[in-house]
Amino acid sequence: MAKFLEYQGKEYFKKAGIPVPEGEVAGSPDEAVAAAKRIGKPVVVKAQVLAGGRGKAGGVKLASTPEEAGKAASEILGMKIKGLTVKQVLVEEQLPIKQEFYAGLIINSAQEVRGPVLMFSPEGGMDIESVPADKIATLNVDVIKGVMLHDTLDMCVSMGVDGAVLRPMATVILKLYNAFRKNDCRALEINPLVLTEDGNVYAADCRMEVDDQAVFRHPEFGIKIGREFLKEPTELDLMGWSYEASDFRGTSYIAEMASPEETAAGGYVGYHGIGGGAAMLGMDALNKVGLKVADYADTSGNPTASKVYRTVKLIMSQPNIEGYFLAGFMMANQEQWHHAHGLVKALREELPKRPGFPVVLLLCGNKEKESQEILKKGLAEFKDRVEIYDREHVYDAKFIGGRVKALVEKYRKTKAAA
Amino acid sequence: MAILLDENTTVVVQGMTGREGSLRTKYMLDYGTRVVAGVTPGKGGTQVHGVPVYHTVKEAIRAQGRIDASVTFIPGPALKGAVYEAIDAGVKFICSPVERIPVHDVIDMVSYARKNDVRLLGPGSLGMITPGKAVIGWLGGSVDWASMLFDPGSIGVISRSGGQSGTVPWALKVAGLGISTALHIGTEPVLGLTMADVLKEFEQDEQTKAVAVFGEIGGTLEEEAAEAVANGQFTKPLVVFIAGAWAPEGMRFSHASSIVEKGRGTAQGKMKALTEAGAYVVDSPEEIAPKIKELISA
Numbered sequence: 144m145a146k147f148l149e150y151q152g153k154e155y156f157k158k159a160g161i162p163v164p165e166g167e168v169a170g171s172p173d174e175a176v177a178a179a180k181r182i183g184k185p186v187v188v189k190a191q192v193l194a195g196g197r198g199k200a201g202g203v204k205l206a207s208t209p210e211e212a213g214k215a216a217s218e219i220l221g222m223k224i225k226g227l228t229v230k231q232v233l234v235e236e237q238l239p240i241k242q243e244f245y246a247g248l249i250i251n252s253a254q255e256v257r258g259p260v261l262m263f264s265p266e267g268g269m270d271i272e273s274v275p276a277d278k279i280a281t282l283n284v285d286v287i288k289g290v291m292l293h294d295t296l297d298m299c300v301s302m303g304v305d306g307a308v309l310r311p312m313a314t315v316i317l318k319l320y321n322a323f324r325k326n327d328c329r330a331l332e333i334n335p336l337v338l339t340e341d342g343n344v345y346a347a348d349c350r351m352e353v354d355d356q357a358v359f360r361h362p363e364f365g366i367k368i369g370r371e372f373l374k375e376p377t378e379l380d381l382m383g384w385s386y387e388a389s390d391f392r393g394t395s396y397i398a399e400m401a402s403p404e405e406t407a408a409g410g411y412v413g414y415h416g417i418g419g420g421a422a423m424l425g426m427d428a429l430n431k432v433g434l435k436v437a438d439y440a441d442t443s444g445n446p447t448a449s450k451v452y453r454t455v456k457l458i459m460s461q462p463n464i465e466g467y468f469l470a471g472f473m474m475a476n477q478e479q480w481h482h483a484h485g486l487v488k489a490l491r492e493e494l495p496k497r498p499g500f501p502v503v504l505l506l507c508g509n510k511e512k513e514s515q516e517i518l519k520k521g522l523a524e525f526k527d528r529v530e531i532y533d534r535e536h537v538y539d540a541k542f543i544g545g546r547v548k549a550l551v552e553k554y555r556k557t558k559a560a561a
Numbered sequence: 562m563a564i565l566l567d568e569n570t571t572v573v574v575q576g577m578t579g580r581e582g583s584l585r586t587k588y589m590l591d592y593g594t595r596v597v598a599g600v601t602p603g604k605g606g607t608q609v610h611g612v613p614v615y616h617t618v619k620e621a622i623r624a625q626g627r628i629d630a631s632v633t634f635i636p637g638p639a640l641k642g643a644v645y646e647a648i649d650a651g652v653k654f655i656c657s658p659v660e661r662i663p664v665h666d667v668i669d670m671v672s673y674a675r676k677n678d679v680r681l682l683g684p685g686s687l688g689m690i691t692p693g694k695a696v697i698g699w700l701g702g703s704v705d706w707a708s709m710l711f712d713p714g715s716i717g718v719i720s721r722s723g724g725q726s727g728t729v730p731w732a733l734k735v736a737g738l739g740i741s742t743a744l745h746i747g748t749e750p751v752l753g754l755t756m757a758d759v760l761k762e763f764e765q766d767e768q769t770k771a772v773a774v775f776g777e778i779g780g781t782l783e784e785e786a787a788e789a790v791a792n793g794q795f796t797k798p799l800v801v802f803i804a805g806a807w808a809p810e811g812m813r814f815s816h817a818s819s820i821v822e823k824g825r826g827t828a829q830g831k832m833k834a835l836t837e838a839g840a841y842v843v844d845s846p847e848e849i850a851p852k853i854k855e856l857i858s859a
Contacts, residue, residue, distance in 0.1 A: 250664060253781045254755040257675075258668045286665075286672050327665055357663035359638060419748070420722025420775060423804035424846065430807035443724065472846075473724035474710060474731045476702030509706050538732055538847035 393446025425470025681753025714739015
């Protein structure tokens with residue numbers, strides 16, 4: 144799921160008619176001073192990173208003058224919160240807070256729900272997971288009917304919202320649902336939803352995650368990679384995606400699982416699965432023998448040999464890996480000779496550069512006999528360190544994992560001796 | 562017997578004139594599936610491999626009479642319209658072998674199907690096969706390959722992975738066991754037919770003596786299956802393998818549904834729920850076939 148920063152998400156709140164505090168984003172202390180001047184009121188300066196707990200980390204500061212806002216910005220910019228560097232701050236008017244509420248939506252896949260769940264709570268400002276169930280009104284949304292004002296009014300009533308603010312509060316929650324659907328969100332949350340002393344309701348924060356599969360109908364999002372990452376996409380991630388974006392024949396999914404700093408400690412293998420289920424089987428197999436994956440790759444859906452070749456080259460480009468493992472734990476429908484050709488070409492280029500580097504290949508399925516021949520012929524000169532297995536071992540995860548482990552250990556000994 | 566699909570099921574292929582639709586129509590016909598009509602708006606009056614093509618599903622039904630099932634070879638962004646069309650025409654079973662569908666479209670389709678008592682396999686399902694009788698979707702790939710992987714028999718197979726929905730039956734075949742029906746349940750986070758729904762179908766099927774499941778981390782499909790076992794809705798032997806025990810929390814793999822969030826959907830939680838309910842959980846997929854053999858001969 145592509146995640147939006149607070150200030151980006153609030154732009155979509157504005158379009159949906161949800162009131163947000165007056166504010167501007169700033170990338171330097173000078174910009175923060177200028178923003179605070181234009182706002183002309185005491186402000187709050189907030190770090191813009193895709194991480195929770197910004198306040199605790201010192202990423203949110205109050206400022207009563209533009210100079211103070213500049214000072215706050217200079218302290219926050221460049222700060223690291225949960226490993227992410229703060230590059231922007233949001234300078235926003237301070238609100239006279241009377242009470243903090245919570246409103247949010249997620250998608251629940253459980254069979255009795257299978258749709259959006261709308262939540263509202265008078266206990267805002269904290270993680271909704273820690274709020275007791277009797278303090279949260281929930282509505283399993285019937286998407287065919289949609290949400291109507293009486294639904295959100297009743298949620299507010301059930302949580303004891305005062306009659307005077309019932310209508311503005313219920314209206315904001317209704318608009319939140321509409322924004323959730325309109326923007327193809329996986330999750331959308333206002334926490335806190337602020338009731339001010341003068342009786343107005345504002346979205347003081349925004350957490351917005353959109354559906355990767357719907358990015359095509361939202362050019363306004365300006366999303367480069369319609370795929371989620373746990374962290375900022377690395378060079379490896381971006382290169383992998385560029386192959387996908389330009390070539391629709393089959394899938395090449397690749398994501399970095401460990402940074403070069405982590406892999407330097409040893410025990411990491413370049414990892415290549417075929418199909419989601421097989422890829423998980425292979426990772427379980429490695430885990431059982433105490434090895435870890437540097438990356439997660441999956442080539443399935445009948446990709447071309449050139450796509451497989453580029454994926455293998457990308458996997459091999461990772462520093463510190465101690466072996467290469469193709470986890471083809473499946474009787475694939477796809478014609479496996481495309482994989483065989485791509486693997487042979489890439490490994491014939493890579494292996495001479497790396498003396499002793501071990502490779503374990505498990506490839507089964509359609510055109511298996513031909514594929515095995517291609518692999519065995521093409522990699523014959525590396526026989527001492529390349530092991531190739533077929534359908535006899537398609538579910539033999541224990542044996543295959545054991546072979547990877549044995550070859551990696553042999554490789555370590557050879558390197559230590561050299 | 563088998564479930565949902567056999568040699569008598571009449572099938573319409575939505576998107577028949579496309580590259581995949583046309584290729585898969587040939588495969589399904591060759592295997593024995595009763596494909597009676599195709600639908601592509603604007604291509605009505607043509608034929609694909611001898612099957613008449615109509616502009617709409619309703620037109621196909623007016624011309625052909627009853628249609629039991631639809632299979633949709635329609636790109637993800639256009640799938641919602643196709644599924645609604647089949648439902649509005651009165652088709653009661655739909656298989657959607659398409660991935661990368663906007664999740665809100667998926668939710669709409671699943672809700673609309675449930676409201677109309679329509680069984681929707683997927684979305685994101687590779688398809689299903691009743692060996693020796695009929696196949697819909699991509700599962701098997703070609704007649705030769707499908708005949709090699711799937712022998713008719715008495716074991717039901719449910720898989721959360723497309724590739725594994727052919728591999729589990731092959732492992733069973735090597736052990737001398739055949740399949741009543743095998744299906745891929747789909748990779749979307751929200752699904753029409755759940756694992757528990759399919760188990761209830763297998764419970765009613767006399768041919769099915771036991772069910773093998775290739776499960777994965779994420780979601781609650783396996784937990785719901787455990788509930789169906791615990792409350793007596795499924796009483797036959799059930800053997801389950803769960804992949805992805807190793808996966809770190811929050812990491813999403815190539816299946817949209819396989820994500821462990823906030824400690825929910827872990828392999829450990831699923832194994833515990835299933836074991837407590839009376840199902841058999843095996844540690845590796847190669848143990849599935851021997852375990853099934855042991856249970857049905859007991």
